[in-house]
Each structure stands twice: as C-alpha cells, then as structure tokens.
Amino acid sequence: MAAFADLNILYLPEKEALQKLVEAAAHLGYSTVAINYVVDYEEKKKEIVKPLSPTELFPALPLVQGKSKPIKILSRLTLVVSDPSHCNVLRATSTNIKYYDIFAVFPRNAKLFHVACTTLDVDLVCVDVTEKLPFFIKRPSVNVAIERGVYFELIYVPAIKDSTMRRYTISNAFSLMQICRGKNIILSSAAEKPLQLRSPYDVANLGWLFGLSESNAKAAVSTNGRAVILHGEARKTASGVVYTMRKPQTPEDDDDSAPLSKKAKTDLGSTSSPL
Amino acid sequence: MVRFKNRYFLCEIISEDPRCRQLIEERVVHNAVKNAVARIHGDFGVACCSIAFSVKYLNAYTGVVLFCCRKDFYQLLWSSLPFITHLENRSQHCPCSFNTLHVGATIRRCQKFLIQYNKDQLLLLLRNCTNEADRKAIQKSVQSCALVGVEQFQSEDEESEENVEMD
Numbered sequence: 001m002a003a004f005a006d007l008n009i010l011y012l013p014e015k016e017a018l019q020k021l022v023e024a025a026a027h028l029g030y031s032t033v034a035i036n037y038v039v040d041y042e043e044k045k046k047e048i049v050k051p052l053s054p055t056e057l058f059p060a061l062p063l064v065q066g067k068s069k070p071i072k073i074l075s076r077l078t079l080v081v082s083d084p085s086h087c088n089v090l091r092a093t094s095t096n097i098k099y100y101d102i103f104a105v106f107p108r109n110a111k112l113f114h115v116a117c118t119t120l121d122v123d124l125v126c127v128d129v130t131e132k133l134p135f136f137i138k139r140p141s142v143n144v145a146i147e148r149g150v151y152f153e154l155i156y157v158p159a160i161k162d163s164t165m166r167r168y169t170i171s172n173a174f175s176l177m178q179i180c181r182g183k184n185i186i187l188s189s190a191a192e193k194p195l196q197l198r199s200p201y202d203v204a205n206l207g208w209l210f211g212l213s214e215s216n217a218k219a220a221v222s223t224n225g226r227a228v229i230l231h232g233e234a235r236k237t238a239s240g241v242v243y244t245m246r247k248p249q250t251p252e253d254d255d256d257s258a259p260l261s262k263k264a265k266t267d268l269g270s271t272s273s274p275l
Numbered sequence: 276m277v278r279f280k281n282r283y284f285l286c287e288i289i290s291e292d293p294r295c296r297q298l299i300e301e302r303v304v305h306n307a308v309k310n311a312v313a314r315i316h317g318d319f320g321v322a323c324c325s326i327a328f329s330v331k332y333l334n335a336y337t338g339v340v341l342f343c344c345r346k347d348f349y350q351l352l353w354s355s356l357p358f359i360t361h362l363e364n365r366s367q368h369c370p371c372s373f374n375t376l377h378v379g380a381t382i383r384r385c386q387k388f389l390i391q392y393n394k395d396q397l398l399l400l401l402r403n404c405t406n407e408a409d410r411k412a413i414q415k416s417v418q419s420c421a422l423v424g425v426e427q428f429q430s431e432d433e434e435s436e437e438n439v440e441m442d
Contacts, residue, residue, distance in 0.1 A: 024289075027289075160358055171312065193370065195291065195360070195370055196372070197372070198374070199374045201378075202357045203352045204376070204377050205350070205375075206357055208350055209354045
C-alpha cells in the first residue's frame with residue numbers, strides 16, 4: 001500500500017489555521033502534504049517568498065492516522081502564467097526558488113499549455129476547474145507530458161463548495177480523461193479549511209465521478225503523488241544520480257578532518273593499486 | 276435462495292463545533308445523506324439508493340454512524356458522501372464533513388474494524404494527553420479493553436464458528 005499524498009494545501013498567512021489544516025490532513029490519513037504558494041502575475045507583481053520550514057510550523061509534527069510516523073510537509077510553488085515571459089522564474093538562478101520541492105504551473109491559454117507540457121521544467125500542470133476550459137486540450141502535448149513524467153492536477157474543493165463549479169469540474173475532468181485515458185492524473189484538495197478536506201478513500205471514489213477507473217483513481221491519490229515528489233527531488237540532483245547535502249556541523253570537526261582525509265587517501269591508494 | 280448483498284458504510288462525522296453532537300440523530304443523518312445523493316445523482320440516484328437504505332448504528336459521542344445500502348448502488352452513495360457539508364435540523368445548522376472509515380459487507384466486520392479503530396484512538400489520546408488524571412483514566416480504559424475486548428471477541432468468534440458448523 002502506497003502512502004497517500006495531498007499535494008495542494010493552500011498557504012495561509014495565519015500560522016494557527018495552517019497548523020489546524022495540516023493536523024486535519026494527518027487525522028484523515030495523508031502521509032505527505034505540500035503547502036502551496038501561489039504566485040499570480042495578473043493580479044500584481046508578486047515576489048516569491050521563502051517557504052516556511054516544517055520545524056517553524058510545528059514543534060512536534062502530528063502523527064499520521066493508522067501509522068506511527070509523523071506527517072511529511074513539503075513546499076510547492078504554483079505559477080499562474082498568461083505570458084511566456086512569466087516562466088523565466090523557473091530558472092535555477094532566481095532567488096528563493098531552490099527552497100521549493102515541487103513546481104506547478106497553471107496555464108491560461110492553449111499555447112502556454114503546450115509549452116508547459118513539452119518544454120518547461122515543472123512537475124505538475126494544473127487544469128482549471130472553476131470555469132469552462134478556455135482552450136481545447138490537444139492529444140500531442142498531453143502525450144509528450146506523459147512521456148516526460150509531468151502530471152496533471154485536478155482539485156476537488158470547488159466541487160464541494162458550489163453546484164456550478166461542480167458541473168465545470170466534472171465536465172473539464174471528463175474532457176481531460178478522454179485525452180489522457182486516466183493516466184498521469186493526481187487529485188488534490190486546495191483546501192483552506194479543515195472541513196473541506198476529505199479522506200483519501202473518499203477522494204479516490206470521487207475519481208469515479210470524474211471518469212477515472214478504480215485503479216487509476218486510487219493511483220491518483222497515492223502512487224502518482226509519490227512520482228511527482230520524486231520528479232521534484234530529481235531536479236535537485238545531477239542527472240538524477242548524485243545528490244549533495246550539507247554535512248551537519250559538529251564541534252570537534254576540525255580535529256577529525258585531517259586524519260579522516262589521510263585515511264581516505266590511503267584507502268584510495270590501497271584500492272587503486274590492484275587495479 | 277440467495278441473500279441480498281449489502282454494503283455497510285462506517286463513517287465518522289468531523290465537526291469543529293461541539294453543538295454538532297446534539298444534531299447527530301438517525302433522522303438527521305438519513306436526510307443529509309439522501310439530500311446529498313439527490314444533489315449529485317438526481318431522482319434516479321435517490322431511487323436506487325433508497326432500496327434498503329437505513330441507518331443501523333449511531334454514536335453521538337464519537338460521531339460514528341453506520342448505514343447500509345444495496346451492493347449494486349453503493350458507488351452512487353459513496354460518491355455523494357464527500358459533498359455533505361452540513362447537518363440540518365429544523366432550525367439548527369451545523370457545518371461538518373463525513374470521513375469514511377470502512378466499507379464492509381457485513382455488520383460484524385464493521386464492528387471489528389470500529390473496535391480496533393477506537394483502540395487506536397485511545398492510544399493516540401494517551402500520547403497527546405498532558406493531565407495526570409486524564410492519563411490514568413485513559414490507561415485504565417486501554418487496559419480494560421485490551422483484556423475484556425479480546426476475550427469477548429474470542430468467544431464471539433467461537434460462537435460464530437459454532438453457528439457455521441451448525442448450519
């Protein structure tokens with residue numbers, strides 16, 4: 001059984017509300033949540049903030065329901081793009097971008113949807129569910145996205161809130177399913193209040209309403225979420241093979257360093273001699 | 276003669292408002308579920324789900340409800356459960372959400388699951404509790420259910436096995 005993941009929990013400025021939201025997700029059985037920071041260029045010039053670290057948010061992480069492990073909190077950046085120049089932020093050189101685990105992009109028109117599916121270095125492409133789809137989803141771009149391992153995201157909280165939104169959600173979901181045939185979909189919440197969250201099995205069953213088969217719906221809340229997280233992690237590595245991280249500093253680091261390096265050298269020498 | 280196959284839904288009603296507990300009654304839950312089915316699947320859905328639909332068990336303290344419907348239409352019912360956002364009595368109105376704990380084919384299976392689930396909840400309570408008196412009370416109840424519960428269960432199991440053999 002793969003662990004469940006909800007990769008879209010909206011970032012709230014009030015820390016207490018955010019804590020309650022994460023606690024509710026842990027109670028429902030989600031092992032991983034991602035806090036979503038949305039940057040919308042149409043509203044006003046916003047800058048990318050540094051995400052909260054889990055230790056800032058919680059002194060002790062809440063336990064997941066049914067398991068004895070604490071919940072895992074990731075950070076995710078969503079760019080709402082309507083112009084190709086907005087995507088320049090995704091370059092590794094821009095500030096604060098390296099702190100995020102997952103990148104998502106919300107394309108507003110057909111051209112950008114194609115760009116997001118084919119060339120942009122993102123993990124998720126969000127599909128609009130609050131209004132009628134402004135463009136047709138084309139099969140070639142979706143096929144490329146599936147090949148690259150980019151996933152499509154459907155959110156379900158608008159459907160719970162309102163009847164007209166529900167109609168748009170279901171019709172947009174069906175038009176997407178016809179193209180991608182249930183592959184590479186993740187279902188996530190975009191919840192602002194704890195009561196809007198639903199348990200993973202309920203969400204998987206909602207997938208039935210969105211035209212997913214039973215196994216695809218279950219994958220949409222479990223294994224596909226994991227694939228997205230791994231896709232995001234692979235960005236920080238060199239070709240997905242080598243990963244560097246800072247060694248935790250210890251006080252007597254200076255004393256040990258000299259003999260260690262010598263030892264490493266001698267080891268290297270001894271191993272290289274037979275070759 | 277083949278028996279009719281049912282599906283039993285074991286749900287937890289989550290609410291932030293403690294006044295919501297008073298609202299958890301058989302009729303209120305019945306109406307809430309039925310209205311949700313009507314909103315999502317229309318008249319056809321209500322007609323299908325109302326065959327043998329009934330609330331079997333309800334615990335207002337823990338907010339657990341058990342209801343059943345025919346196996347053929349359980350997916351219609353399940354897919355409308357997430358859309359319940361509030362419970363409603365005549366004048367009172369209280370936001371809540373349904374969390375499906377288990378979907379089973381027999382009441383006995385659901386009961387087993389619920390006992391195990393409640394035991395886990397007790398252990399979680401024990402972990403988070405800060406008050407010494409509370410801690411003692413919870414420890415006592417954990418011990419009592421560990422001993423009595425198992426014995427009861429074993430005897431129940433034996434009884435059921437005997438029943439099967441007798442059949």
